[in-house]
Amino acid sequence: MKQSVLFTKTRKTAPKDEVAKNAQLLIRAGYVHKEMAGVYSYLPLGRRVLENIEKIVREEMNAVGGQELRMATLHPSQNWIQTGAWDAVDVVFKIKSRTEKEYTIGQSAEEIITPIAKEYIASYKDLPIALYQIGQKYRDELRAKSGIMRGREFSMKDMYSFHDSQEDFDRFYSQVKDAYLRVYERCGLAAKATEASGGSFTKKLSYEFMVLTDAGEDDILYCDSCSFCANVEVSTQKEGDTCTRCTKGTMKRAKASEVGNIFDLGQKYAKDFSLTYKDREGNEQYPIMGCFGIGISRLMGVIVEALADEKGIVWPKSVSPFHAHLVSLASGNSQVIAEADRLYQELREHGFEVLYDDRDVRAGEKFADAELIGIPTRLVISEKTIAAGGIEVSSRSGGDTTLVPESTIFEHLKKI
Protein backbone atom coordinates (compact mmCIF):
# COMPACT_ATOMS: atom_id res chain seq x y z
CA MET A 1 0.00 0.00 0.00
CA LYS A 2 1.32 3.37 -0.98
CA GLN A 3 1.02 5.77 1.90
CA SER A 4 0.15 8.58 -0.49
CA VAL A 5 -3.16 6.83 -1.17
CA LEU A 6 -3.73 5.35 2.27
CA PHE A 7 -7.15 6.51 3.39
CA THR A 8 -6.01 7.66 6.82
CA LYS A 9 -3.50 10.25 7.88
CA THR A 10 -1.73 10.64 11.17
CA ARG A 11 -2.27 13.51 13.52
CA LYS A 12 -0.03 15.17 16.04
CA THR A 13 -2.57 15.54 18.79
CA ALA A 14 -5.06 13.15 20.30
CA PRO A 15 -8.65 14.20 20.89
CA LYS A 16 -8.87 15.70 24.36
CA ASP A 17 -11.61 13.32 25.44
CA GLU A 18 -9.40 10.29 25.02
CA VAL A 19 -7.24 9.58 28.01
CA ALA A 20 -6.47 5.93 27.43
CA LYS A 21 -3.11 5.41 25.76
CA ASN A 22 -4.47 2.77 23.41
CA ALA A 23 -7.19 5.04 22.05
CA GLN A 24 -4.93 8.08 21.81
CA LEU A 25 -2.33 6.24 19.78
CA LEU A 26 -4.77 4.26 17.66
CA ILE A 27 -6.66 7.42 16.76
CA ARG A 28 -3.54 9.49 16.12
CA ALA A 29 -2.09 6.80 13.89
CA GLY A 30 -5.34 6.27 12.00
CA TYR A 31 -6.31 2.78 13.12
CA VAL A 32 -9.69 3.54 14.63
CA HIS A 33 -12.42 6.14 14.63
CA LYS A 34 -14.60 6.72 17.61
CA GLU A 35 -18.33 6.66 16.94
CA MET A 36 -19.49 7.18 20.50
CA ALA A 37 -18.52 6.14 23.97
CA GLY A 38 -17.39 2.55 23.80
CA VAL A 39 -17.91 2.12 20.06
CA TYR A 40 -15.15 2.34 17.51
CA SER A 41 -14.89 1.77 13.79
CA TYR A 42 -11.76 0.06 12.58
CA LEU A 43 -10.14 1.80 9.65
CA PRO A 44 -7.99 0.05 7.03
CA LEU A 45 -4.92 -0.19 9.28
CA GLY A 46 -6.97 -1.27 12.28
CA ARG A 47 -8.85 -3.86 10.28
CA ARG A 48 -5.56 -5.42 9.23
CA VAL A 49 -4.47 -5.76 12.85
CA LEU A 50 -7.78 -7.28 13.90
CA GLU A 51 -7.57 -9.72 11.05
CA ASN A 52 -4.06 -10.76 12.02
CA ILE A 53 -5.14 -11.38 15.59
CA GLU A 54 -8.14 -13.31 14.33
CA LYS A 55 -5.88 -15.45 12.19
CA ILE A 56 -3.77 -16.44 15.20
CA VAL A 57 -6.86 -17.20 17.27
CA ARG A 58 -8.41 -19.18 14.41
CA GLU A 59 -5.30 -21.29 13.93
CA GLU A 60 -5.09 -22.15 17.61
CA MET A 61 -8.80 -22.92 17.91
CA ASN A 62 -8.67 -25.12 14.83
CA ALA A 63 -5.66 -26.87 16.34
CA VAL A 64 -7.71 -27.99 19.34
CA GLY A 65 -10.46 -29.22 17.04
CA GLY A 66 -12.72 -26.17 17.05
CA GLN A 67 -15.02 -25.78 14.06
CA GLU A 68 -15.75 -22.24 13.01
CA LEU A 69 -19.24 -21.08 12.31
CA ARG A 70 -21.05 -17.78 12.34
CA MET A 71 -24.14 -17.32 14.42
CA ALA A 72 -26.80 -14.66 14.24
CA THR A 73 -26.21 -11.49 16.21
CA LEU A 74 -29.90 -10.60 16.47
CA HIS A 75 -31.33 -13.11 18.92
CA PRO A 76 -34.92 -14.02 19.67
CA SER A 77 -35.83 -12.85 23.15
CA GLN A 78 -37.47 -16.23 23.81
CA ASN A 79 -34.10 -18.00 24.02
CA TRP A 80 -32.91 -15.53 26.62
CA ILE A 81 -36.11 -15.79 28.62
CA GLN A 82 -35.69 -19.56 28.57
CA THR A 83 -32.30 -19.40 30.28
CA GLY A 84 -33.29 -16.68 32.70
CA ALA A 85 -30.68 -14.35 31.31
CA TRP A 86 -33.26 -11.95 29.92
CA ASP A 87 -33.86 -10.68 33.43
CA ALA A 88 -30.69 -11.79 35.20
CA VAL A 89 -28.03 -10.37 32.91
CA ASP A 90 -28.31 -6.61 32.83
CA VAL A 91 -25.68 -5.97 30.17
CA VAL A 92 -27.87 -7.54 27.50
CA PHE A 93 -29.14 -5.07 24.94
CA LYS A 94 -32.85 -5.48 24.40
CA ILE A 95 -34.63 -4.00 21.44
CA LYS A 96 -38.19 -3.84 20.26
CA SER A 97 -39.42 -3.98 16.69
CA ARG A 98 -42.17 -1.91 15.10
CA THR A 99 -44.53 -4.73 15.86
CA GLU A 100 -43.51 -4.85 19.51
CA LYS A 101 -41.47 -8.02 19.12
CA GLU A 102 -38.50 -8.18 21.43
CA TYR A 103 -34.99 -9.16 20.50
CA THR A 104 -31.60 -9.36 22.08
CA ILE A 105 -28.37 -8.31 20.43
CA GLY A 106 -25.81 -10.96 21.18
CA GLN A 107 -23.34 -10.39 23.98
CA SER A 108 -22.44 -14.09 23.92
CA ALA A 109 -24.11 -17.01 22.21
CA GLU A 110 -24.96 -19.85 24.59
CA GLU A 111 -28.62 -19.13 23.86
CA ILE A 112 -28.03 -19.68 20.16
CA ILE A 113 -25.46 -22.45 20.05
CA THR A 114 -27.35 -24.76 22.38
CA PRO A 115 -30.51 -24.95 20.25
CA ILE A 116 -28.32 -25.36 17.17
CA ALA A 117 -26.41 -28.17 18.87
CA LYS A 118 -29.70 -29.82 19.76
CA GLU A 119 -30.37 -30.37 16.10
CA TYR A 120 -27.15 -32.25 15.49
CA ILE A 121 -26.18 -33.90 18.78
CA ALA A 122 -28.11 -37.09 19.42
CA SER A 123 -25.54 -39.66 20.47
CA TYR A 124 -22.39 -39.94 22.56
CA LYS A 125 -20.78 -40.54 19.17
CA ASP A 126 -21.44 -36.89 18.30
CA LEU A 127 -19.33 -35.78 21.28
CA PRO A 128 -17.12 -34.09 22.04
CA ILE A 129 -17.64 -31.14 19.75
CA ALA A 130 -16.35 -27.57 19.89
CA LEU A 131 -17.79 -24.72 17.86
CA TYR A 132 -16.57 -21.16 17.71
CA GLN A 133 -17.12 -17.89 15.97
CA ILE A 134 -15.39 -14.55 15.76
CA GLY A 135 -17.53 -11.48 15.58
CA GLN A 136 -19.11 -8.39 17.05
CA LYS A 137 -20.61 -8.58 20.51
CA TYR A 138 -22.74 -6.02 22.29
CA ARG A 139 -22.95 -5.24 25.96
CA ASP A 140 -24.96 -2.53 27.60
CA GLU A 141 -22.13 -1.33 29.81
CA LEU A 142 -23.07 1.37 32.26
CA ARG A 143 -19.76 2.96 31.70
CA ALA A 144 -17.54 2.37 28.70
CA LYS A 145 -13.93 3.23 29.35
CA SER A 146 -10.30 2.66 28.55
CA GLY A 147 -10.54 3.25 24.80
CA ILE A 148 -11.11 0.06 22.86
CA MET A 149 -10.58 -2.04 25.96
CA ARG A 150 -14.06 -1.85 27.39
CA GLY A 151 -16.66 -1.01 24.82
CA ARG A 152 -20.33 -1.53 24.19
CA GLU A 153 -19.52 -3.11 20.86
CA PHE A 154 -16.42 -5.20 20.46
CA SER A 155 -15.03 -8.20 18.64
CA MET A 156 -14.82 -11.48 20.48
CA LYS A 157 -14.04 -15.08 19.72
CA ASP A 158 -16.47 -17.29 21.56
CA MET A 159 -16.18 -21.07 21.56
CA TYR A 160 -18.63 -23.56 23.04
CA SER A 161 -17.86 -27.19 23.70
CA PHE A 162 -20.01 -30.22 24.50
CA HIS A 163 -18.80 -33.30 26.39
CA ASP A 164 -20.13 -36.61 27.60
CA SER A 165 -18.19 -36.59 30.86
CA GLN A 166 -16.53 -34.29 33.31
CA GLU A 167 -13.21 -36.00 32.57
CA ASP A 168 -13.53 -35.21 28.90
CA PHE A 169 -14.44 -31.64 29.66
CA ASP A 170 -11.42 -31.30 31.96
CA ARG A 171 -9.16 -32.72 29.26
CA PHE A 172 -10.44 -30.24 26.70
CA TYR A 173 -10.40 -27.38 29.16
CA SER A 174 -6.73 -27.89 29.84
CA GLN A 175 -6.01 -28.18 26.12
CA VAL A 176 -7.75 -24.87 25.45
CA LYS A 177 -5.93 -23.26 28.34
CA ASP A 178 -2.64 -24.12 26.66
CA ALA A 179 -3.96 -22.93 23.29
CA TYR A 180 -4.89 -19.61 24.86
CA LEU A 181 -1.44 -19.15 26.28
CA ARG A 182 -0.05 -19.80 22.79
CA VAL A 183 -2.38 -17.18 21.32
CA TYR A 184 -1.12 -14.52 23.71
CA GLU A 185 2.47 -15.49 23.25
CA ARG A 186 2.07 -15.25 19.48
CA CYS A 187 0.56 -11.80 19.99
CA GLY A 188 3.68 -10.72 21.82
CA LEU A 189 2.15 -10.77 25.28
CA ALA A 190 3.00 -12.64 28.43
CA ALA A 191 -0.37 -13.68 29.79
CA LYS A 192 -1.02 -15.43 33.05
CA ALA A 193 -3.73 -18.02 33.53
CA THR A 194 -5.45 -16.60 36.57
CA GLU A 195 -7.89 -18.23 38.93
CA ALA A 196 -11.08 -16.23 39.15
CA SER A 197 -14.70 -16.58 40.03
CA GLY A 198 -16.85 -18.46 37.55
CA GLY A 199 -19.41 -15.73 37.09
CA SER A 200 -23.10 -15.76 37.84
CA PHE A 201 -23.95 -19.26 36.59
CA THR A 202 -21.32 -21.41 38.21
CA LYS A 203 -19.82 -21.72 41.63
CA LYS A 204 -16.63 -23.16 40.25
CA LEU A 205 -13.45 -21.26 39.65
CA SER A 206 -12.73 -20.26 36.08
CA TYR A 207 -9.55 -19.15 34.44
CA GLU A 208 -9.09 -15.62 33.29
CA PHE A 209 -6.11 -14.78 31.15
CA MET A 210 -4.40 -11.68 32.37
CA VAL A 211 -1.76 -9.44 30.89
CA LEU A 212 0.10 -7.24 33.32
CA THR A 213 -0.50 -3.61 32.43
CA ASP A 214 -1.25 -0.51 34.44
CA ALA A 215 -4.17 0.12 32.12
CA GLY A 216 -5.85 -3.02 33.42
CA GLU A 217 -9.04 -3.09 35.43
CA ASP A 218 -8.25 -6.13 37.53
CA ASP A 219 -5.95 -6.70 40.45
CA ILE A 220 -4.13 -9.97 40.49
CA LEU A 221 -1.71 -11.76 42.77
CA TYR A 222 0.97 -13.79 41.09
CA CYS A 223 3.94 -15.82 42.22
CA ASP A 224 7.30 -14.48 41.13
CA SER A 225 8.67 -18.00 40.89
CA CYS A 226 6.00 -20.34 39.50
CA SER A 227 3.03 -19.76 37.21
CA PHE A 228 0.44 -19.45 39.98
CA CYS A 229 -1.78 -16.42 39.62
CA ALA A 230 -5.14 -15.48 41.09
CA ASN A 231 -7.56 -12.61 40.87
CA VAL A 232 -7.56 -10.79 44.22
CA GLU A 233 -11.32 -11.30 44.38
CA VAL A 234 -10.82 -15.06 44.94
CA SER A 235 -7.28 -15.21 46.23
CA THR A 236 -6.68 -16.62 49.68
CA GLN A 237 -3.18 -15.21 49.69
CA LYS A 238 -1.89 -11.71 50.21
CA GLU A 239 0.89 -9.66 48.73
CA GLY A 240 4.22 -10.72 50.22
CA ASP A 241 3.02 -14.18 51.25
CA THR A 242 5.03 -17.20 50.27
CA CYS A 243 3.35 -18.93 47.35
CA THR A 244 1.28 -21.89 48.54
CA ARG A 245 1.68 -23.60 45.18
CA CYS A 246 5.43 -23.84 44.85
CA THR A 247 6.34 -22.82 48.44
CA LYS A 248 9.35 -20.93 47.07
CA GLY A 249 8.19 -17.74 45.43
CA THR A 250 6.65 -14.59 46.85
CA MET A 251 3.22 -13.30 45.88
CA LYS A 252 3.19 -9.99 44.03
CA ARG A 253 0.24 -7.75 43.36
CA ALA A 254 -0.28 -6.03 40.01
CA LYS A 255 -2.81 -4.39 37.71
CA ALA A 256 -3.80 -6.56 34.79
CA SER A 257 -6.17 -6.65 31.89
CA GLU A 258 -8.30 -9.65 31.11
CA VAL A 259 -7.84 -10.90 27.56
CA GLY A 260 -9.70 -14.19 27.79
CA ASN A 261 -11.84 -16.34 29.99
CA ILE A 262 -12.63 -20.03 29.97
CA PHE A 263 -15.17 -21.75 32.13
CA ASP A 264 -17.32 -24.72 32.86
CA LEU A 265 -21.00 -24.20 32.11
CA GLY A 266 -21.96 -27.57 33.53
CA GLN A 267 -25.33 -28.75 32.30
CA LYS A 268 -27.17 -25.48 32.74
CA TYR A 269 -27.79 -24.66 29.09
CA ALA A 270 -28.32 -28.26 28.07
CA LYS A 271 -31.08 -28.47 30.65
CA ASP A 272 -32.57 -25.09 29.74
CA PHE A 273 -32.95 -26.19 26.13
CA SER A 274 -33.42 -29.92 26.74
CA LEU A 275 -30.29 -30.79 24.82
CA THR A 276 -29.64 -34.49 25.43
CA TYR A 277 -27.76 -37.34 23.85
CA LYS A 278 -27.99 -41.12 24.21
CA ASP A 279 -25.10 -42.72 26.06
CA ARG A 280 -23.76 -46.21 25.35
CA GLU A 281 -26.52 -47.76 27.41
CA GLY A 282 -29.20 -45.85 25.55
CA ASN A 283 -29.95 -43.47 28.41
CA GLU A 284 -30.70 -39.80 27.83
CA GLN A 285 -27.93 -37.59 29.21
CA TYR A 286 -27.23 -33.89 29.33
CA PRO A 287 -23.83 -32.98 27.96
CA ILE A 288 -21.42 -30.81 29.90
CA MET A 289 -20.68 -27.55 28.19
CA GLY A 290 -17.71 -25.21 28.23
CA CYS A 291 -17.43 -21.61 27.16
CA PHE A 292 -14.19 -20.03 25.97
CA GLY A 293 -13.80 -16.36 25.09
CA ILE A 294 -11.06 -14.15 23.75
CA GLY A 295 -11.65 -10.44 23.28
CA ILE A 296 -10.11 -9.75 19.88
CA SER A 297 -10.42 -5.98 19.92
CA ARG A 298 -9.47 -5.76 23.58
CA LEU A 299 -6.39 -7.84 22.79
CA MET A 300 -5.46 -5.22 20.21
CA GLY A 301 -5.81 -2.52 22.84
CA VAL A 302 -3.77 -4.44 25.36
CA ILE A 303 -0.97 -4.99 22.84
CA VAL A 304 -0.82 -1.23 22.30
CA GLU A 305 -0.87 -0.54 26.03
CA ALA A 306 1.76 -3.12 26.84
CA LEU A 307 4.24 -2.47 24.03
CA ALA A 308 3.94 1.17 22.96
CA ASP A 309 6.69 3.64 23.79
CA GLU A 310 6.81 7.43 23.93
CA LYS A 311 7.00 7.65 20.12
CA GLY A 312 4.00 5.53 19.37
CA ILE A 313 2.74 2.03 18.77
CA VAL A 314 5.08 -0.95 18.61
CA TRP A 315 3.44 -3.94 16.95
CA PRO A 316 4.79 -7.43 17.24
CA LYS A 317 5.43 -8.84 13.76
CA SER A 318 2.56 -11.28 14.12
CA VAL A 319 -0.15 -8.64 14.26
CA SER A 320 1.42 -5.67 12.49
CA PRO A 321 -0.70 -4.28 9.65
CA PHE A 322 2.32 -4.58 7.37
CA HIS A 323 5.56 -6.53 7.46
CA ALA A 324 7.66 -3.53 6.65
CA HIS A 325 7.44 0.22 6.29
CA LEU A 326 9.41 1.33 3.26
CA VAL A 327 10.38 4.98 3.52
CA SER A 328 11.82 6.84 0.56
CA LEU A 329 13.74 10.03 1.19
CA ALA A 330 13.72 11.25 -2.36
CA SER A 331 13.30 15.02 -2.17
CA GLY A 332 12.37 14.96 -5.80
CA ASN A 333 15.40 12.89 -6.79
CA SER A 334 14.08 10.72 -9.59
CA GLN A 335 16.71 8.04 -9.11
CA VAL A 336 15.72 7.57 -5.47
CA ILE A 337 12.06 7.47 -6.43
CA ALA A 338 12.75 4.86 -9.12
CA GLU A 339 14.80 2.70 -6.75
CA ALA A 340 12.17 2.87 -4.04
CA ASP A 341 9.39 2.07 -6.51
CA ARG A 342 11.35 -0.90 -7.73
CA LEU A 343 12.06 -2.22 -4.23
CA TYR A 344 8.40 -1.81 -3.30
CA GLN A 345 7.42 -3.86 -6.34
CA GLU A 346 9.99 -6.57 -5.62
CA LEU A 347 9.09 -6.81 -1.96
CA ARG A 348 5.50 -7.47 -2.89
CA GLU A 349 6.58 -10.05 -5.45
CA HIS A 350 8.46 -11.79 -2.65
CA GLY A 351 5.29 -11.91 -0.59
CA PHE A 352 5.93 -9.05 1.79
CA GLU A 353 3.14 -6.75 2.82
CA VAL A 354 4.63 -3.29 2.65
CA LEU A 355 3.47 0.19 3.55
CA TYR A 356 5.43 2.39 1.16
CA ASP A 357 5.81 5.99 2.26
CA ASP A 358 6.08 7.56 -1.18
CA ARG A 359 4.79 10.92 -0.02
CA ASP A 360 6.62 14.08 -0.90
CA VAL A 361 7.15 15.19 2.68
CA ARG A 362 10.22 15.75 4.79
CA ALA A 363 12.20 13.01 6.43
CA GLY A 364 11.26 14.03 9.94
CA GLU A 365 7.58 13.72 9.25
CA LYS A 366 8.04 10.32 7.62
CA PHE A 367 10.06 8.99 10.53
CA ALA A 368 7.67 10.35 13.12
CA ASP A 369 4.74 8.79 11.28
CA ALA A 370 6.53 5.47 10.93
CA GLU A 371 7.21 5.43 14.65
CA LEU A 372 3.63 6.33 15.48
CA ILE A 373 2.18 3.67 13.17
CA GLY A 374 4.49 1.10 14.68
CA ILE A 375 5.32 -1.34 11.90
CA PRO A 376 8.19 -3.47 13.28
CA THR A 377 10.65 -3.09 10.42
CA ARG A 378 11.54 0.15 8.68
CA LEU A 379 13.39 0.28 5.39
CA VAL A 380 14.89 3.54 4.19
CA ILE A 381 16.03 4.37 0.68
CA SER A 382 17.76 7.67 0.00
CA GLU A 383 20.64 9.16 -1.95
CA LYS A 384 22.86 8.11 0.95
CA THR A 385 21.78 4.49 0.99
CA ILE A 386 22.03 4.21 -2.77
CA ALA A 387 25.55 5.61 -2.67
CA ALA A 388 26.41 3.12 0.07
CA GLY A 389 24.95 0.28 -1.97
CA GLY A 390 22.26 -0.94 0.37
CA ILE A 391 19.03 -0.43 2.19
CA GLU A 392 18.82 0.91 5.70
CA VAL A 393 16.94 -1.53 7.95
CA SER A 394 15.89 -0.66 11.45
CA SER A 395 13.66 -2.19 14.07
CA ARG A 396 10.82 -0.25 15.68
CA SER A 397 11.39 -1.91 19.00
CA GLY A 398 14.94 -0.61 19.21
CA GLY A 399 18.31 -2.01 18.35
CA ASP A 400 20.60 -1.26 15.49
CA THR A 401 20.12 0.36 12.19
CA THR A 402 21.96 -1.69 9.61
CA LEU A 403 22.75 -1.21 5.97
CA VAL A 404 21.79 -4.36 4.13
CA PRO A 405 23.05 -4.93 0.58
CA GLU A 406 20.19 -5.07 -1.88
CA SER A 407 21.24 -8.53 -3.04
CA THR A 408 20.47 -10.00 0.37
CA ILE A 409 17.56 -7.84 1.49
CA PHE A 410 14.87 -10.47 0.95
CA GLU A 411 16.85 -13.10 2.81
CA HIS A 412 17.50 -10.62 5.57
CA LEU A 413 13.83 -9.72 5.94
CA LYS A 414 12.79 -13.36 6.07
CA LYS A 415 15.14 -13.92 8.99
CA ILE A 416 13.99 -11.06 11.17
Added chain:
RNA sequence: CGGGCCGUAGUAUACCGGUAGUACGCAUGGUUUGGGACCAUGUAGACUGGGUUCGAUUCCCAGCGGCCCGACCA
Protein backbone atom coordinates in the same frame (compact mmCIF):
# COMPACT_ATOMS: atom_id res chain seq x y z
C1' C B 1 -26.58 3.79 38.44
C1' G B 2 -24.21 7.56 42.46
C1' G B 3 -20.53 11.54 42.39
C1' G B 4 -17.35 15.08 39.70
C1' C B 5 -15.53 17.74 35.40
C1' C B 6 -16.41 19.40 30.43
C1' G B 7 -18.81 20.79 25.27
C1' U B 8 -15.47 27.13 20.66
C1' A B 9 -13.07 25.40 12.90
C1' G B 10 -11.12 18.59 11.00
C1' U B 11 -7.60 18.57 15.68
C1' A B 12 -5.57 21.28 19.94
C1' U B 13 -6.58 25.80 22.22
C1' A B 14 -7.43 31.70 23.54
C1' C B 15 -10.44 35.76 24.80
C1' C B 16 -15.00 37.97 25.71
C1' G B 17 -22.21 40.35 28.00
C1' G B 18 -21.21 44.24 22.18
C1' U B 19 -21.17 38.25 16.68
C1' A B 20 -14.48 35.09 17.89
C1' G B 21 -7.98 35.00 17.85
C1' U B 22 -3.83 31.47 17.49
C1' A B 23 -1.34 26.78 16.09
C1' C B 24 -1.60 22.33 13.35
C1' G B 25 -4.43 20.50 9.20
C1' C B 26 -6.47 21.48 4.36
C1' A B 27 -6.02 24.57 -0.61
C1' U B 28 -2.82 27.64 -4.04
C1' G B 29 2.05 29.69 -5.26
C1' G B 30 7.20 30.00 -4.03
C1' U B 31 11.75 28.64 -1.28
C1' U B 32 13.30 24.05 1.01
C1' U B 33 14.49 18.58 1.70
C1' G B 34 18.05 12.29 6.72
C1' G B 35 14.03 13.98 12.29
C1' G B 36 7.25 17.05 12.18
C1' A B 37 11.36 23.66 7.70
C1' C B 38 9.78 28.50 5.98
C1' C B 39 7.13 32.77 3.39
C1' A B 40 2.58 34.57 1.24
C1' U B 41 -2.57 34.04 0.32
C1' G B 42 -6.91 31.38 1.27
C1' U B 43 -10.39 27.77 3.88
C1' A B 44 -13.08 26.53 8.20
C1' G B 45 -15.90 27.28 14.33
C1' A B 46 -19.38 28.74 19.58
C1' C B 47 -23.74 20.95 20.78
C1' U B 48 -29.38 21.71 20.84
C1' G B 49 -33.64 24.16 22.90
C1' G B 50 -35.58 27.60 26.28
C1' G B 51 -34.80 31.88 29.73
C1' U B 52 -32.45 36.69 31.48
C1' U B 53 -30.78 41.07 28.57
C1' C B 54 -31.15 46.58 24.20
C1' G B 55 -27.67 42.64 22.91
C1' A B 56 -25.72 35.73 24.85
C1' U B 57 -20.55 32.00 22.28
C1' U B 58 -20.19 34.21 27.31
C1' C B 59 -24.98 34.27 32.64
C1' C B 60 -29.26 30.72 34.18
C1' C B 61 -32.27 26.14 33.18
C1' A B 62 -33.20 21.74 30.48
C1' G B 63 -31.88 18.21 26.92
C1' C B 64 -28.10 15.76 24.20
C1' G B 65 -23.03 14.31 24.08
C1' G B 66 -17.97 13.28 26.13
C1' C B 67 -14.34 12.10 30.00
C1' C B 68 -12.92 10.74 35.07
C1' C B 69 -13.79 8.28 40.17
C1' G B 70 -16.93 4.65 42.32
C1' A B 71 -20.36 0.73 41.63
C1' C B 72 -20.90 -2.98 37.91
C1' C B 73 -18.41 -6.45 34.61
C1' A B 74 -20.95 -13.82 31.14
